[in-house]
Amino acid sequence: MLLENLRLHNFKNYKSSSLTFSPNLNFIFGENGNGKTNLLESISMLCYTKSFLQNSENECLKYGEEGFEISGQFKNAADSLNKIKLTYKNDTNEKEIFYDNEKVTAKNEFIGKFPLVVLSPKDTKLTTGSPQERRRNFDLLISQISRVYLRDLRSLNRVLKQKNSLLKSNLVNKRYSKTELRDMIALWNDEIIEYGVKILIRRLDFIEGFRDYLLESFNKIVGSSYIPVINYESDLLEMGLSETPDFDLIRSSFRELLDRKMDFEISRGISMVGPQRDNYVFRMKKDGELFDVRIFASQGEHKTFVVALKLSEFEYINDNLENSNTGKPILLLDDVFSELDKKRIKKISGILTDYNQIFLTTTDYDYLNILRDNFKSNFGAYQIINGEPQFVN
Ligand SMILES: Nc1ncnc2c1ncn2[C@@H]1O[C@H](COP(=O)(O)OP(=O)(O)OP(=O)(O)O)[C@@H](O)[C@H]1O
Ligand SMILES: [Mg+2]
Numbered sequence: 241m242l243l244e245n246l247r248l249h250n251f252k253n254y255k256s257s258s259l260t261f262s263p264n265l266n267f268i269f270g271e272n273g274n275g276k277t278n279l280l281e282s283i284s285m286l287c288y289t290k291s292f293l294q295n296s297e298n299e300c301l302k303y304g305e306e307g308f309e310i311s312g313q314f315k316n317a318a319d320s321l322n323k324i325k326l327t328y329k330n331d332t333n334e335k336e337i338f339y340d341n342e343k344v345t346a347k348n349e350f351i352g353k354f355p356l357v358v359l360s361p362k363d364t365k366l367t368t369g370s371p372q373e374r375r376r377n378f379d380l381l382i383s384q385i386s387r388v389y390l391r392d393l394r395s396l397n398r399v400l401k402q403k404n405s406l407l408k409s410n411l412v413n414k415r416y417s418k419t420e421l422r423d424m425i426a427l428w429n430d431e432i433i434e435y436g437v438k439i440l441i442r443r444l445d446f447i448e449g450f451r452d453y454l455l456e457s458f459n460k461i462v463g464s465s466y467i468p469v470i471n472y473e474s475d476l477l478e479m480g481l482s483e484t485p486d487f488d489l490i491r492s493s494f495r496e497l498l499d500r501k502m503d504f505e506i507s508r509g510i511s512m513v514g515p516q517r518d519n520y521v522f523r524m525k526k527d528g529e530l531f532d533v534r535i536f537a538s539q540g541e542h543k544t545f546v547v548a549l550k551l552s553e554f555e556y557i558n559d560n561l562e563n564s565n566t567g568k569p570i571l572l573l574d575d576v577f578s579e580l581d582k583k584r585i586k587k588i589s590g591i592l593t594d595y596n597q598i599f600l601t602t603t604d605y606d607y608l609n610i611l612r613d614n615f616k617s618n619f620g621a622y623q624i625i626n627g628e629p630q631f632v633n
Contacts, residue, residue, distance in 0.1 A: 241354055241567040242315045242597045243283060249309040250302040252278040253627035261599075262620035265592070267608050268601045270624035276601035279624065280358070280572045282310045283599065286324045287356035287570065288380070289337055289347055297328040297335050306330050314354055317567030324354070348391055352384040355557050355569035359550040359576055366549065367533050367542045371519035378520060381553055382446050384569075385560040389442050396435040396516070403428035403511055411509040422502060429498045432514055433491060439515045440476060441485045447472050447520070449560075453552035460591050461548050461584060466541075467525040468548065474518040543579050547588065554595055568596035576600060577607055589614055 242263050248254040253275045268276050277293075281300070284292035291300060301308050311325040325338040337344040344350050365373045383390035403425065410421060447470055454468045476493055497513050505512050522533040522545060531537070533545055557569050577585050589610045592598060600611075608621060621632045 241317070241570055243286075243570055244313045244315055244321075246279075246283065246286075246312045247310070248279075248282055250305040251282050251308045251310055252300055252302060254278065254282075255302070255627060257627070257629055259622065259629055259631075260620075261597070262618065263597055265611060265615045265619035266597070266599045267611060267619055267621040268599060268624060268629075269603065269605050269608070269621070270601075271603060274624045275627045275629075276624050277360070277574055278627075279629070280360070280574050280599055280601060283312070283570070283572060284356060284358055285310055285326055286312050287354040289326070289335075289344075289350060292358045292360065292572075293362060298330065298333065301328060301330055316565050318565040320565075322353075348387055348394070351390055352387065352562065353566065355384050355561065355566060356572065357550055357554045357557065357569050358572040358574070359547060360572070360574035361578070363546045363550070364542060367522055367537065367545050371517075374520040374522075375516075375518065378443065378446065381557065382442060384557055385562060386442065387562070389439070392435045392438045392442075396432065396439060396514070399428055399431045399435065400511055400514065400516060403432070407505060407509045407511065410506065421506065425502060425505070429495070429502075432511075433494045433498070436514045437487060437490050437494060440474065440490060440518070441487065443515065443518070444472060444485045450552065450556055453556045454548060457548040457552040457555070458544075460551070461587055462544060465526065466544075468545065469523040469525065469530065471521045471523070472518065473521055474515065475513065476518075539579060540581065540584075544584065547576065547580075551591075551595075571595050571598045573598060573600040575602060577602060577604070586610060 243261055244263075245258065245260045247259075248257045250256075259279075268279060270276050281291050281293055281295070284290075285300070297308075307327065307329040309325065309327045311323065314322045314324065316322065323338075323340050325341075326335065327338075328335045337347075337350065339350065339353075363377075366377055379389075379393055383393065406421075406424060406428070410416065416424065451470060454470065458466055458468050475497060476490060494513075501512050523530050524533055524537065524541070524545065525531075533542065537545065554569050554571055576588065580588070585607070589607075592600075592611070593614050608619075611619065623630045623632050
């Protein structure tokens with residue numbers, strides 16, 4: 241997939257801008273606070289229907305304006321062109337997406353059509369932050385290659401919301417008898433098991449396949465001195481389940497755990513069991529020692545882990561797309577070089593030509609010289625000054 245051009249109107253600090261992009265490297269530079277990240281954010285809105293920074297549409301609306309519009313033309317692997325437009329109106333707080341001028345009603349169908357991998361400074365949260373950050377990251381990744389997963393995930397979230405609202409309201413007003421309450425929760429639990437098992441198995445299956453991809457991108461960046469390890473932690477797996485997932489076994493452990501924790505859930509007023517509480521754990525083996533990245537890695541190692549993770553996401557999505565016409569994901573690299581030593585910057589610059597279309601931001605124009613060695617003349621350079629992009633030769 242390639243983004244050929246982009247138009248922004250009243251999006252963050254952009255008034256009205258039109259850009260045409262290179263199919264290879266797009267080098268976006270400018271001083272702090274001029275709109276480089278905003279530009280990437282607008283691209284993520286076209287591909288994901290929402291901001292990769294989790295900003296609301298209202299926060300993306302240029303100060304004092306009534307609405308914004310982002311539109312772009314994509315070209316897929318079969319050379320067919322698609323126009324995507326996203327509009328937001330402040331008065332109704334309404335966001336609309338148009339796919340070749342037709343309004344998109346089912347977002348499930350849309351996600352994954354324009355695959356995207358983003359690496360931004362916020363991603364340090366992946367190795368340093370809470371389990372929720374990692375779940376969100378991998379949920380988005382798996383959703384881009386599996387509509388079924390996205391649908392199950394949405395269904396699970398809907399049921400959890402209903403169950404939690406029942407549990408919470410019960411803390412305030414004891415409207416139901418204990419038996420009535422337990423019966424109602426059991427009904428929600430049936431659905432939680434149904435979707436939860438599918439989600440868990442999909443995640444385990446994902447990790448199984450993803451491991452090799454991560455190992456390979458580590459190899460590309462730092463050689464074989466590090467071995468990355470990802471594990472999945474879940475109360476359900478602690479109940480003696482083996483690495484090879486068995487549908488029926490997980491289902492019965494799930495039910496047992498939900499039954500066992502029901503009184504606890506009632507007293508706490510919140511769901512305590514399910515994949516919404518699981519964790520992906522990152523470890524690295526270096527000089528024969530296996531250590532937890534979150535606790536022991538140095539700043540540069542954190543960054544290296546995240547860069548390798550994102551590059552392997554690219555390859556993983558690429559190999560697992562449902563529709564082969566879609567073409568390779570687009571890669572957004574926001575400030576990727578900061579905090580890395582020269583050797584790793586050179587190494588990463590050297591392998592970037594292996595990827596598809598790239599949008600790379602930096603405050604430092606000099607990096608273009610390193611990239612030029614690899615991309616030759618296959619790039620476009622843009623300077624952003626106060627929300628105004630300028631094509632630079
Ligand atoms: N809704 C908005 N309306 C107008 N301007 C906004 C809005 N939201 C953010 N901005 C402005 O956008 C600018 C930040 O842009 P951005 O984050 O893209 O900068 P950047 O070029 O990536 O900088 P850095 O190099 O520091 O990362 C800030 O000055 C901010 O005030
Ligand atoms: Mg920025």
